[in-house]
Amino acid sequence: MSATNKPSLPRISIRGLSKSFNGNIVLEDVDLDIMPGDSTTVIGMSGTGKSVLIKCVLGLLRPDAGEILVDGENWLALPEQEHLQRMRRIGMLFQGAALFDSLKVWENVAFALLRQNVPKKQAHERAHEVLEWVGLHDVGDLMPSELSGGMAKRVGLARTICHKPDIVFFDEPTTGLDPIMSDVINRLIVRLHKGSGTTMLSITHDLRSAEMISDHIALLCHGRIHRIIRANELTSDQDPMLRQFVEGRASGPINCSPWGKKIEEVIDR
Amino acid sequence: MKWIASIGAGVESIFSHTGSYTLMLLQLLRKLGSRPWYARQLIAQAEQVGVQSLPVVLLTALFTGMVLALQSYIVFHRFAAESLTGLVVSMSLVRELGPVLVGLMVAGRVGASFAAELGTMRVTEQIDALWTLSTDPFRYLVTPRVLAVTLMLPLLTIIADYIGIYGGYAISVYVLDQNPVVYVENTTVYMELEDFYSGLIKAAFFGMLIGVIGCTEGFNCKGGAAGVGTATTHAVVISCMSILVSDYFLTAWLFG
Numbered sequence A: 001m002s003a004t005n006k007p008s009l010p011r012i013s014i015r016g017l018s019k020s021f022n023g024n025i026v027l028e029d030v031d032l033d034i035m036p037g038d039s040t041t042v043i044g045m046s047g048t049g050k051s052v053l054i055k056c057v058l059g060l061l062r063p064d065a066g067e068i069l070v071d072g073e074n075w076l077a078l079p080e081q082e083h084l085q086r087m088r089r090i091g092m093l094f095q096g097a098a099l100f101d102s103l104k105v106w107e108n109v110a111f112a113l114l115r116q117n118v119p120k121k122q123a124h125e126r127a128h129e130v131l132e133w134v135g136l137h138d139v140g141d142l143m144p145s146e147l148s149g150g151m152a153k154r155v156g157l158a159r160t161i162c163h164k165p166d167i168v169f170f171d172e173p174t175t176g177l178d179p180i181m182s183d184v185i186n187r188l189i190v191r192l193h194k195g196s197g198t199t200m201l202s203i204t205h206d207l208r209s210a211e212m213i214s215d216h217i218a219l220l221c222h223g224r225i226h227r228i229i230r231a232n233e234l235t236s237d238q239d240p241m242l243r244q245f246v247e248g249r250a251s252g253p254i255n256c257s258p259w260g261k262k263i264e265e266v267i268d269r
Numbered sequence B: 001m002k003w004i005a006s007i008g009a010g011v012e013s014i015f016s017h018t019g020s021y022t023l024m025l026l027q028l029l030r031k032l033g034s035r036p037w038y039a040r041q042l043i044a045q046a047e048q049v050g051v052q053s054l055p056v057v058l059l060t061a062l063f064t065g066m067v068l069a070l071q072s073y074i075v076f077h078r079f080a081a082e083s084l085t086g087l088v089v090s091m092s093l094v095r096e097l098g099p100v101l102v103g104l105m106v107a108g109r110v111g112a113s114f115a116a117e118l119g120t121m122r123v124t125e126q127i128d129a130l131w132t133l134s135t136d137p138f139r140y141l142v143t144p145r146v147l148a149v150t151l152m153l154p155l156l157t158i159i160a161d162y163i164g165i166y167g168g169y170a171i172s173v174y175v176l177d178q179n180p181v182v183y184v185e186n187t188t189v190y191m192e193l194e195d196f197y198s199g200l201i202k203a204a205f206f207g208m209l210i211g212v213i214g215c216t217e218g219f220n221c222k223g224g225a226a227g228v229g230t231a232t233t234h235a236v237v238i239s240c241m242s243i244l245v246s247d248y249f250l251t252a253w254l255f256g
């Protein structure tokens, strides 16, 4: 896929994306381009709408306005069945891994292949290959409820990449894991990125992880992408909002009011 | 005036719930028209419905048949018409109690488990995960469940009818000392095939209600573990009520 003028076309292009829930504006006119083979991480406070952003891109939520262009094609305008076909190119790791608890680990990993009528034996082999890749042996016949958090996350990662997607999404890949397991996950993501040139869009508030796994970092704040930098500029960039976020200060240009309003709602109740 | 407000809220929620069930049913009918159908899921769900419901259904039907025999015997004894006991037991079961009782039992077992299962899948993002794995969650989860319970309910009702009639027979013959030949003859001579069919049509309709209500509640579930609890309660209460209400209208319609 390296035609001469291809690199000028973003793999994913988010245009004017807006989304509100019951009048509560979460995303307002978000624009973001991700070039082929690029890994971009969106950082931002909890509740700023990072998950909503990724869900709009995947078609899990209908945005109020905006376009999601993948290789120039607006996926939101596709009929449902065709949109589903396109999802074969996509891998998504959910925050809680979202493994299907009624299926065995290997059936989870090979889910997309089994649905696409790949012979069972072949799917089974591929599942074990990917499980090995994330460093798990002999877990194929366990049920997801028998796994620890870190193992579940790695099985989730295996399921995400089993069908060889060329665009992968990560929702808080390291949140809720211990520092060592976080490092394991980060390294696996880096290995995936370096090894296969997969295009990635991640969201996290874990700065260490963002620095490790991405080429570009975008700060989402007050419903918009406020600033995009190269990952190695995270500590040196002088933008006041970015500085506040990186240094973790409650006071500063980032308005905590959505968070404050929530607290009031809780107290009023 | 709190109670007026509560009635108002109740009416409003009936309308919004009914609306979401209708949308679900329309979507189901639309999606049934094209592939993929996930036949394997349908078979697995049908099996599950059978396994979950059969014990309660058998027990309920047996004792209902037995108690019907006792009660109608007591009444008929007053004007020396004991021989009609069998007919009353079978007619009540086949036309009315069979489908309704099976419906209520299955609503408690299967409707609840649909709502809880799909609700959990919703709040843990498993339903979203299906979509990202290029699988339509509606076709994969909802369609097979609704079809399974719609197909299984008539089947369970046939079984319940037989067991209930047998329970009535056993009480009449072995406890109340009635003539078994007369009992069976009265039952079979006056019962018509139509009595049987009307019960089965009801059963299928109740099955569809249970499936659509349970799946809608689960599929649209919000708000974590508590949301799953609410969805499950709603599924059971609303399907039981709609079974009883629609039973009247179905009877009136099938009668006329």
Ligand SMILES: Nc1ncnc2c1ncn2[C@@H]1O[C@H](COP(=O)(O)OP(=O)(O)O)[C@@H](O)[C@H]1O
Residues within 6 Å of the ligand: A021, A026, A044, A045, A046, A047, A048, A049, A050, A051, A052, A053
């Ligand atoms: N399905 C939904 N219905 C209503 N509000 C939602 C929904 N999903 C998210 N929100 C709201 O959108 C905001 C952003 O949520 P989210 O994207 O999950 O934040 P985060 O950046 O931590 O991932 C929150 O205030 C949340 O309450």
Ligand SMILES: [Mg+2]
Residues within 6 Å of the ligand: A050, A051, A095, A171, A172
């Ligand atoms: Mg989130």
